[in-house]
Each structure stands twice: as C-alpha cells, then as structure tokens.
Amino acid sequence: MTPAARVQAAIDILDAVIAAAARQGASADRIAAEWFRARRFVGSKDRRAIRELAWNAIRACGEAPASGRAAMLRLAAEDSVLAALFDGSTYGPAPITPGEPAAAGGIAPRWLEEALLASGLDAGEQGALLGRAPLDLRANRLKTTREELAARLPVAAERTVAPDALRLPAGTAAESWPEFAQGLFEVQDTGSQLACAALAVQPGEGVIDLCAGAGGKTLALAAALENRGHLLACDIDRPRLSRLPERAARAGAIAETRLLDPDREAAMLADWAGRADAVLIDAPCSGTGTWRRNPEARWRLSPNAIARYAATQARLLRVAADLVRPGGRLTYIVCSLLDAEGADGVAAFLAERQDWRSDLPTMPAGRARGAGWRLTPAHDGTDGFFFSTLRRL
Structure with a gap:
C-alpha cells in the first residue's frame, strides 16, 4: 500500500470506531481486527502502520470526533509529512480544503477531565493515561x-x-x-498483580472471585493458594466465564466456576454466606485506568454511566460482605481512577457497615487514596487501579 492509502485505511477504521463508540458497539481492537480480516491482501507492515495511525488519532482527540477524517486532520495539523499525504491520489484521502475543521484535542471529554482533576489527577497524570502500555507477564508459581x-x-x-x-x-x-x-x-499488568496480592490469600483458605470474567485474577489467586483450599470463580457473563476452564487447565490451576444471574448473586451464593475466608471483587467499572490499551473507551462514558457503575459497585460490595466470615476479608478493585468508583464508594460502605474496617497493607508501588490504594501510569508505570482491602470484625 502507498503511504496515502494507509492514511485512508486508518480513516475508514476510525469512522467505524467512532460509530461504535456512539452506540456502545464493538471495541476498536475488534473493529480493526475485523477490518483487516476482510482485507487479507493487506500485509503485516501495512497493518502495523495503519493501526498506529488510527490509534495515534484516537489518542489525540479529547472529545469523540465528528469523523475519522477530522481525527486524522488533528494529527496532520502538527505533522506536515502526514498532511502532504492528503493528496487525492488513488486510494488516498482527498486534499485538505482551506478551513476544513480538524477534531479538537485534549485528554478526554471536558466533564471527564474535570472529574479526574477532582479525583486528584493533574494534567500530567491525565496525559499519561494515553501513553503506550508495556506487556507484563505473571510467572505461574504453580x-x-x-x-x-x-x-x-x-x-x-x-x-x-x-x-x-x-x-x-x-x-x-x-x-x-x-x-x-x-x-x-x-x-497480566503489574498493577493487576498487586491488586490481587492485596487480598493476601493463604493455602487452605476458601476464596471467592466474585466477578471473575475470563479468570485472569482467578488464576493468580489459584497460584497464591497453591491449589490448596477452595476457589470459586463467579460471573454473570456466560461467554467470558466459559473461557476459564481451558485457561485453568493450561495453568494447572484448580477452580470451581459458577454462573450467576444478575441481581441474584446473593441468593445463588447462599451456601457460602458467612463462610468465605476471602472475597475478591474486580468490579465492573468505567475503565479510566486502562486508556493506554483502550483509548477510545473515554468516548463511551457519560456522567450517568459513572453513576450506574457506582450503584452496581455498591451493591456488589454488600453482596461480598455477606459472604465473608467474621475475621475474614475482601479486596475491592476497580481499574478506574475516579473517586466516585473508588475511595468514595469504599467510604460509603464503611460508614454503612460498622462491622468492617480498612485493613490494607502498604504496597511496593502506589499511594494511599482514602481507605484504599491507587496506582497510576505516571506514578507507577502500571495501568490505573484503585483497590481496598477490608476486614470483617
């Protein structure tokens, strides 16, 4: 492909990403993968270049842009070489017309930037949320x-x-x-590994991973347990949870799975009420700490969505608390840096439940935030996380 054709291909992918974000559709990763799958003639070098162009444009636009072309023009405004590729050549983008608007820059939609600032993240911290993430591995102790x-x-x-x-x-x-x-x-990101370690599970314990998903944190818990004890992995998402048994078999991990119905988690876990030594809650959240990997996710959020996440998180905290035995503990985790989903929610729980207290040890990275701990890309080189370990009295 010519350089100009790569630019147009990136614009086409961006158009699809923008449309999907508006309707809460497929992720940018999935859209790009499907775009390339339908065009197998595109070589690996071209794929890498197209993807880099598209993701750079996503990172450059704070608000969701009007179009993929507007997003690419945002990059071209500061890159004369890229601007020259808008040349009208075959398969390339049409020439830039005088006064043609480019998408606005920024870190995120204005309301979200303000919410992050109110949660203690200055401009430098916010900017790091859109950097490039390394690839972290967790050695399987089993x-x-x-x-x-x-x-x-x-x-x-x-x-x-x-x-x-x-x-x-x-x-x-x-x-x-x-x-x-x-x-x-x-x-598994280093931050995610530290959040799992905050639960400090010991061999022989009964442990529940309440929101296990496909089981990344479940496998970390199994390794810490040394496969001695009882590990129950739960989720309401059948397709995601169904991936866990194969992953566990590969890792040599022992974990029981249980599919739950939304809003009926407590009833479906009644046999564990007051019995668990430890519960992990990797709660559904806005994902503001994972923008390095999913930069278009910030275009999918709204104040109402944050409020809905916070309500779900509060409910799951109550469900988890009733599963824990006296003297047991839970670790609440969100990959969000908004206090509404982190420190504020834990503070509200502790105010409501006088039989619980904060019990989080100092970690080798991060900083205290309320009754919990925060990791950020700028300060710690990890994805963004808030987690809090609480103990039942």
Whole structure:
C-alpha cells in the first residue's frame, strides 16, 4: 500500500470506531481486527502502520470526533509529512480544503477531565493515561518461578515490583510462545498483580472471585493458594466465564466456576454466606485506568454511566460482605481512577457497615487514596487501579 492509502485505511477504521463508540458497539481492537480480516491482501507492515495511525488519532482527540477524517486532520495539523499525504491520489484521502475543521484535542471529554482533576489527577497524570502500555507477564508459581521463566524467554525481560512480574516491550507477541502454551505465564499488568496480592490469600483458605470474567485474577489467586483450599470463580457473563476452564487447565490451576444471574448473586451464593475466608471483587467499572490499551473507551462514558457503575459497585460490595466470615476479608478493585468508583464508594460502605474496617497493607508501588490504594501510569508505570482491602470484625 502507498503511504496515502494507509492514511485512508486508518480513516475508514476510525469512522467505524467512532460509530461504535456512539452506540456502545464493538471495541476498536475488534473493529480493526475485523477490518483487516476482510482485507487479507493487506500485509503485516501495512497493518502495523495503519493501526498506529488510527490509534495515534484516537489518542489525540479529547472529545469523540465528528469523523475519522477530522481525527486524522488533528494529527496532520502538527505533522506536515502526514498532511502532504492528503493528496487525492488513488486510494488516498482527498486534499485538505482551506478551513476544513480538524477534531479538537485534549485528554478526554471536558466533564471527564474535570472529574479526574477532582479525583486528584493533574494534567500530567491525565496525559499519561494515553501513553503506550508495556506487556507484563505473571510467572505461574504453580509451574515455575519468575527467575526460571526469565531465563527461558526468547527476549530479555525486566523485573517489576510485583513478585511474579516480568515486563516486555509493547506489542510483544508473548502468547505465541511455547512457554505460554505450557502454562508458565499469563499476561497480566503489574498493577493487576498487586491488586490481587492485596487480598493476601493463604493455602487452605476458601476464596471467592466474585466477578471473575475470563479468570485472569482467578488464576493468580489459584497460584497464591497453591491449589490448596477452595476457589470459586463467579460471573454473570456466560461467554467470558466459559473461557476459564481451558485457561485453568493450561495453568494447572484448580477452580470451581459458577454462573450467576444478575441481581441474584446473593441468593445463588447462599451456601457460602458467612463462610468465605476471602472475597475478591474486580468490579465492573468505567475503565479510566486502562486508556493506554483502550483509548477510545473515554468516548463511551457519560456522567450517568459513572453513576450506574457506582450503584452496581455498591451493591456488589454488600453482596461480598455477606459472604465473608467474621475475621475474614475482601479486596475491592476497580481499574478506574475516579473517586466516585473508588475511595468514595469504599467510604460509603464503611460508614454503612460498622462491622468492617480498612485493613490494607502498604504496597511496593502506589499511594494511599482514602481507605484504599491507587496506582497510576505516571506514578507507577502500571495501568490505573484503585483497590481496598477490608476486614470483617
């Protein structure tokens, strides 16, 4: 493909991403994958270049742009080489007309920038949310150690502050390696690993992963348990939860799964009421801490959506609390940096439930935020997380 044709291809993908964000449709990753799948003639070098153009344009636009062309013009306004590719050539974009509007810049929609600022994130912290994320691995303790894994990998890896974590450059195709097929590691951000570690599970305990999804954190809990005890992974999403057994088999992890009905979680977990030693709540959230990986996600949010997430999170905290035995604990996690989904929600729970107290140890990265702990890309080099460990009296 010519450079101009790559630009037009990126514009086409951007148009689809913008439309999907407006209707809460498919993710940008899925849209790009489907676009390339339908055009198998596009080579790997062209795919990388097109994707980079599209993602750079997504990161450059604070508000959702009017069109893919407007988003690309935002980049072209500061890149004369890119602007010259709007030349009207075959398969390329039409020439830029005098006064043609480009999309507005910024970190996020204005209301969201203000909400992040009110949650303690200044302009520098907000800007880092749109950087490039590295690829972190979690060495699977059930099969290896971090040192043994590092010695086996085909590329050099950096140790991070999480005890089982190795860091590789962004875009590393680690899941194609034989070590992945052998279950020696999982792809998991260092921040996510630290959030799991905050629950401090011990072999022999009864543990519930209340919002397990496809089981990334479940597998980390299984490794910490050394497969000794009882680990129950729950979710309301059948397709996601159905992926866990295969992943667990590869990792050599033992975990029971249980599909729950929305709003009936407590009834469907009645056999665990007051019995669990520990419960992990990786609650549904806005994902403001994961924009490095999903930058278009900020175009999908609204104040009403944040309020709905906060209500769901409060309900799940109450459900989890009733599962924990006296003296037991829970860790509440969101990959959001908004206080409405983090510190504020935990404070409201503690005010409501006098039989609970905060019990979070100091972590090797991050900073205290209310009755919890916060990790950010700018300060810690991880995805953005808030988590809080609470103990039942």
